[in-house]
Amino acid sequence: MPENSSPINSVLEQLSLSGHKKVVFCNDPDTGLKAIIAIHDTTLGPAIGGTRMWNYNSEAEALEDVLRLSKGMTYKAAITGINLGGGKAVIIGDSRKQKSEALMRSFGRFIKNLNGEFITAEDVGTTVKDMEYIRMETQHVTGVPESLGGAGNPAPYTAKGVFLGIKACVKEVFGTDMLAGRSVVVQGIGNVGEHLVELLRQENVEVYVSDINQDRLQVVASKYKAKPIDADKIFTIGADIYAPCALGATVNDKTIKTMKFAIIAGSANNQLADEQKHGQLLLEKGILYAPDYLINAGGLINCYSELTGYGKKRTIQLTENIYEATKEVIKLSKSENIPTNLAASRIAEKRIEDIKKIKSSY
The missing domain is CATH 3.40.50.10860 (Leucine Dehydrogenase, chain A, domain 1)
Known part of the structure; x- marks a missing residue:
């Protein structure tokens, strides 16, 4: 300084x-x-x-x-279409x-x-x-x-949104959103991560799990018949999808070099260590990245439902919109040849600017 x-x-x-x-x-x-x-x-x-x-x-x-x-929360709320x-x-x-x-x-x-x-x-x-x-x-x-009087634990809705984001990406990369036979590495099996593992295993996905808590790792792996792996093996496994569900910045200079994944889609916030640099590197390497604040918005939707008095049915409907929203981001990314995180930001920023214009006219 x-x-x-x-x-x-x-x-x-x-x-x-x-x-x-x-x-x-x-x-x-x-x-x-x-x-x-x-x-x-x-x-x-x-x-x-x-x-x-x-x-x-x-x-x-x-x-x-x-x-x-x-x-990130500003962009998450904006792209999800909720008024927060x-x-x-x-x-x-x-x-x-x-x-x-x-x-x-x-x-x-x-x-x-x-x-x-x-x-x-x-x-x-x-x-x-x-x-x-x-x-x-x-x-x-x-x-x-x-x-x-609350909506309870938001983790199941967060996991559901990530699951739907994965399906949208699989549809783009493999031509179908059927997940059976695909392989996913889930890094971090806390509340959200475990729910995601459960959803994936219900679709007969081959799931690898990693966590710093070795006791929990063995419990979750056994419960869902997933394969436990060490943290240093995550980026060398030739799985289809990487789902980071712990802390951020795991997508960085070092890890991108060794990645063999076709898709990155998880619940962790701020997955890209440097949004501009690493979003572009993923685009150049041909790895499809589902922007974190887009597909992990299920928990936010659950909170929004609590604030507005919506029931579980409406919460599920709003969460299911993440599938189509992910497809829209991918479409814009392809049409303009820009990273998906930049495409998502543009969609979110446009909504904010549009609402600012409306408010300025009051």
Whole structure:
């Protein structure tokens, strides 16, 4: 950092470059809470985004993560066709050791102070129970149990959207969306990953699974008759499809060089380490990439249904639209010879700009 610059200038510069509307830094010494809430865009409606609890190496790393994730939520909501903006929150800390009712309720009070501008849900490191604690302080939270009037766990809908995105890609690459006989590597078998494995195995897909939790890996592999593999073997297996369902940036300079997949389609956010560079590299290599924020939108749709009072039938209908939306992105990518992530961004940005024009005429 230049000598005459300051941390606050650096933060404001980041917000300007990424187009963010607001960032809130939360600190509560009584509970140990250190969190950041990022609101990227509210053109389509209040910003929505999960709360991630992660043991970041630095506050700068946490800020970079929340800015990128919140921008992704804007595009996810826009391309899905729902009336919500994009936001995200991160709590800095070890969710296994530092999380408590008091900490989550303190965080809920910070959300309450935003007066409905930000709505949260669960994410990596947080649970439905944590959303219950937040609900004790504010109504601006989704993904709470059905017993409390919520829509419950969004993971099955997220997995369903990814599954449909995979089918749309298989249709493009292989001429049919029948999955029987295809092979998929699922990296990360948490809540969403396991549901995806189940859906794939129901279609007689050959599934390889990998996870940092070896005990869980063996349990899930045995339950669904999947094949466990080590993390260092993922990108050398000649499977048809790679489905990243853990943390992001697994599609990078190193992994792209060794990939033998025809398709990349998973639930993880920010799968491309560098969106511009790696989207283009995948296009040049002939690997079809299903933009993450498009096909992992099932969980967001579930939260939207909770907010609007839609039932499960409508939630399923909206999630099923991901199949056609993926085909539209592929069509634009082919017609303009551009990476699929750029095609998806253009579709999302057009919707936001169109709504801005309508609002400006009010």
